[in-house]
Structure formats: structure tokens, C-alpha cells
Amino acid sequence: MNISIIGTGYVGLTTGVGFAVKGNEVSCVDIDEKKVERINLGDSPIYEPLLDDYLKRVLDQRRFKATTDLKSAVMNSEVSFISVGTPSGEGGKIDLKFIDQVSKQIGDILKIKDLYHIIVVKSTVIPETTEKVVLKNLEERSGKKAGDDFGVCMNPEFLREGVAMEDFLNPDRVVIGSIDKKSGDVIERLYENFKAPILRTNLKTAEMIKYASNSLLATKISFTNEVGNICKKIGIDVNEVMKGVGLDHRISDKFLNAGCGYGGSCFPKDVEALIGKGRDTGYEPKLLQEVHDTNMRQKVIIVKQLEEKLGDLKGKTISILGLAFKPDSDDIREASSIEIIKKLTEKGANIKTYDPKAMGHMRNVFPDIEYSKSAKEAIKDSDACLILTHWKEFKDLREEDFKEMSNRLIIEGRRILDRERVFGFDGVCW
Ligand code: NAD
Numbered sequence: 538m539n540i541s542i543i544g545t546g547y548v549g550l551t552t553g554v555g556f557a558v559k560g561n562e563v564s565c566v567d568i569d570e571k572k573v574e575r576i577n578l579g580d581s582p583i584y585e586p587l588l589d590d591y592l593k594r595v596l597d598q599r600r601f602k603a604t605t606d607l608k609s610a611v612m613n614s615e616v617s618f619i620s621v622g623t624p625s626g627e628g629g630k631i632d633l634k635f636i637d638q639v640s641k642q643i644g645d646i647l648k649i650k651d652l653y654h655i656i657v658v659k660s661t662v663i664p665e666t667t668e669k670v671v672l673k674n675l676e677e678r679s680g681k682k683a684g685d686d687f688g689v690c691m692n693p694e695f696l697r698e699g700v701a702m703e704d705f706l707n708p709d710r711v712v713i714g715s716i717d718k719k720s721g722d723v724i725e726r727l728y729e730n731f732k733a734p735i736l737r738t739n740l741k742t743a744e745m746i747k748y749a750s751n752s753l754l755a756t757k758i759s760f761t762n763e764v765g766n767i768c769k770k771i772g773i774d775v776n777e778v779m780k781g782v783g784l785d786h787r788i789s790d791k792f793l794n795a796g797c798g799y800g801g802s803c804f805p806k807d808v809e810a811l812i813g814k815g816r817d818t819g820y821e822p823k824l825l826q827e828v829h830d831t832n833m834r835q836k837v838i839i840v841k842q843l844e845e846k847l848g849d850l851k852g853k854t855i856s857i858l859g860l861a862f863k864p865d866s867d868d869i870r871e872a873s874s875i876e877i878i879k880k881l882t883e884k885g886a887n888i889k890t891y892d893p894k895a896m897g898h899m900r901n902v903f904p905d906i907e908y909s910k911s912a913k914e915a916i917k918d919s920d921a922c923l924i925l926t927h928w929k930e931f932k933d934l935r936e937e938d939f940k941e942m943s944n945r946l947i948i949e950g951r952r953i954l955d956r957e958r959v960f961g962f963d964g965v966c967w
Pocket of ligand 1: 543547620
């Protein structure tokens with residue numbers, strides 16, 4: 538099938554490359570010319586394991602290209618996936634400016650396109666957006682009728698950064714919301730050779746499945762942190778507790794890791810957007826608000842622990858290992874490290890950091906802190922060391938890597954150090 542993908546970020550690029558790997562002809566569209574140029578050279582603008590290899594392969598096979606030419610991409614494809622960003626707007630509510638813009642642009646193109654075309658929303662959008670914003674824009678701009686002249690589907694993406702290619706190619710499930718059987722059937726065919734259950738729904742149910750999934754995962758994390766904070770007060774290791782809890786098959790051991798809070802481009806904004814949508818309907822989502830508040834509090838707790846141990850942080854040097862919101866990613870959007878560095882610098886601390894992949898992005902946020910070439914270099918001469926991302930290379934740290942600290946204080950925000958190799962460290966809630 539000929540496919541165009543509009544918005545070539547973490548989701549768009551992975552989706553485009555993934556569909557090309559599955560034998561389709563794909564054009565990925567983006568407004569960022571530099572991004573498009575890099576992609577066409579086989580150099581992924583994002584760090585994502587396996588992505589570069591797959592990208593080079595599908596470029597060589599001439600089944601994939603990136604372009605800034607939206608019109609030609611839509612005209613020459615049967616299906617267009619919209620995967621532009623849906624960031625947090627005012628008061629945490631979803632900001633739909635990219636979705637609004639791109640659906641109007643596609644509507645203009647549909648007006649002059651004679652062949653049947655299907656538009657699929659892959660971006661995470663709050664329930665009713667596909668119908669009330671995308672479909673409405675498409676009909677208004679094209680002068681055509683959705684369901685008759687063109688198709689509209691909603692196909693949320695569940696991939697995790699860090700394992701995005703694997704997740705895209707081997708999803709747990711594929712959800713396809715559609716306004717009519719015909720367009721849903723076409724998208725179902727596209728996923729025919731994926732070994733995953735396919736769930737067919739209407740548009741708003743598909744949208745809500747994505748929000749409910751992310752909110753539940755975020756809830757598991759905040760719940761674990763809440764239990765962890767109580768455990769810490771009474772000297773119980775929350776990790777052992779959650780191991781015991783997770784063995785219950787009704788619960789599972791996933792997303793039961795205590796730490797310094799969740800971040801990333803999805804959980805924080807999606808939980809907030811669902812709270813906003815709930816309020817718009819006149820319902821107050823108290824549980825979700827608490828999930829969000831607990832998460833924000835968790836990022837402050839680690840700073841409080843530092844103050845308890847070090848006193849005034851003014852002039853103290855704090856080394857921070859890990860800036861990305863999760864390992865195997867260079868993404869720092871809503872990363873816990875940002876909030877923590879902000880708090881520490883406000884208190885007058887000097888910051889030395891190290892991250893294997895995310896320092897380039899973080900320089901744009903904090904140009905004035907120190908960036909080191911290795912974990913050991915960051916740790917050297919610091920008064921305390923915080924570990925905020927679960928990078929594998931931090932797992933390998935040994936006692937001698939911490940020998941040159943001016944004061945021995947290590948607090949893990951992620952459970953990672955090996956007690957056999959590093960003696961004496963603390964955890965945010967263990
Ligand atoms: P991103 O910011 O990495 O990428 C969005 C891309 O869209 C950018 O490259 C931007 O230049 C481009 N863009 C914006 N306006 C455009 C236009 N008019 N035409 C063409 N391109 C345009 O975002 P992302 O992380 O890939 O997320 C995209 C969507 O997928 C969001 O709704 C997000 O919530 C959802 N999602 C993200 C993940 C994830 O792990 N990142 C997982 C599942 C779902």
C-alpha cells in the first residue's frame with residue numbers, strides 16, 4: 538500500500554519505517570527541512586535503538602523517503618497517517634494547533650484529489666477530537682463528505698521510546714476506530730501481517746483507549762511511589778514489596794518501579810489532558826489529579842533528601858547521572874531531571890551532569906550547567922550524586938568510580954546500583 542505519514546517525530550518516523558519494513562511504500566512528511574534531509578541520508582534525528590539500521594535498509598530498498606512536500610505525498614498515497622505533536626496547552630489541556638493545521642492542509646488537497654483517500658489520526662488526541670476537529674476540517678476544506686468521499690480512522694500508537702521499533706513491529710494490540718466499515722477494513726488490512734489482536738471501535742472509543750492505558754500506567758507508578766514513601770519511613774525496601782505484589786498475575790510486575798517520578802512526552806501530558814477533558818464534561822477526576830500531584834511531589838522529595846543530608850545547597854556541587862526521561866532514548870521532554878536541576882540551581886547548587894545520549898538536548902534547556910564526558914568525570918569532586926535515569930552503563934558503576942567525590946552521598950532516583958559493587962548509597966524511597 539502507498540502510505541504518507543504527516544509529522545516525522547518519534548512516532549511518525551518509527552511508524553513510517555515500520556510500515557516500509559512490512560512491505561509498503563512510505564513517504565514521511567515534515568515541515569522541518571533539516572530533519573527531512575538527515576532522514577534521507579539514513580541518519581535518524583532521534584536516538585532510538587534499531588531505527589538507524591531499519592531506516593538504512595528501507596532507504597536502500599527505495600520503499601521509504603522523507604519529504605517536505607505534503608501535497609505530493611497525499612496525492613500519491615492511499616492512506617495518510619497524522620502523527621504531529623499534541624503537546625500540553627493552557628492549564629494542561631491538550632493543544633491541538635498542529636492537528637488543526639495539518640487537517641486543514643490535507644482537506645485542501647482532498648478537494649483536488651479524485652481518488653478515495655483515508656486519513657488516520659495516530660497522534661494521541663483527546664476523545665472527540667478526530668470527529669470534531671479533524672473530520673470537520675477535512676469536510677469543510679474539501680467540500681466532500683466523510684464516509685462517502687473519503688475515510689477517517691483513529692489508530693492510537695502504544696510504542697515505548699527506547700524500544701520503539703520493536704514495539705511498533707510487535708504490538709500487544711492494534712486499535713482501529715473508524716467512521717465506516719470500508720475505511721476501517723483498509724487499515725485492518727495494513728496490519729494483517731502484524732501478529733496482534735485487532736480491536737475495531739468507533740473514533741472516540743479508540744481515542745479513549747489510549748488515554749485510559751497511559752493513565753492506568755501512570756497510576757501504577759504513582760501508586761508505587763506512594764507506597765515507597767511510606768516504606769522509606771519505616772525502613773522497608775519498596776522494591777522487595779513490589780516484587781511480591783507483582784507476582785500476582787492480576788496485577789503484573791510491570792510499572793511497579795518506585796523512583797523520582799515519571800516523565801516523557803506522554804504520561805504527564807496525557808494524564809493532564811484527560812483531567813482537563815473530565816472537567817470540561819463537569820466531572821472532577823480526583824484520582825487522576827492525585828496521580829499527577831504525587832508524580833510532581835516525587836521530583837521534589839529527592840531535593841529535600843539532599844537538603845536533609847547536606848544542609849544549605851548553596852555552593853554545593855551536585856553530580857547528576859541521567860538526563861533522559863528513560864534509558865535508550867535522548868528524549869528529555871518532561872524528564873524528572875529538568876525539574877530537579879531547576880530546583881537545585883534555584884537553591885544555588887552547582888550542577889555537573891552526564892548522560893550517554895541526552896546532553897545535546899539538555900544544553901538547550903540549561904546552557905550554563907556543566908556537561909561531563911563520563912559518569913566518573915561528573916561524579917569527581919561532587920558533594921552528592923543523584924542517579925535519575927536507568928541507563929545500563931550506570932548499573933556497571935563500581936565503588937572506585939565514586940572514590941573522588943568530595944563528600945560521599947549517593948541517592949538513586951532509579952533502583953540501579955549493585956550493592957555488591959557500590960557500598961553505601963540511598964534511594965529516593967528505599
Ligand atoms: P514529535 O514532536 O517528536 O514529532 C512531531 C513532528 O511533527 C515534528 O517533527 C514536527 O516538525 C512535525 N510537524 C508539526 N507540524 C507539522 C505539519 N503541519 N506538517 C508536517 N509535520 C509537522 O512528536 P512524537 O513524540 O512523535 O508524538 C507525536 C504524537 O504521538 C503525539 O500525539 C504523542 O502524544 C503521540 N505518541 C507519542 C509517543 C512517544 O513515545 N513519543 C508514543 C505514542 C503516542
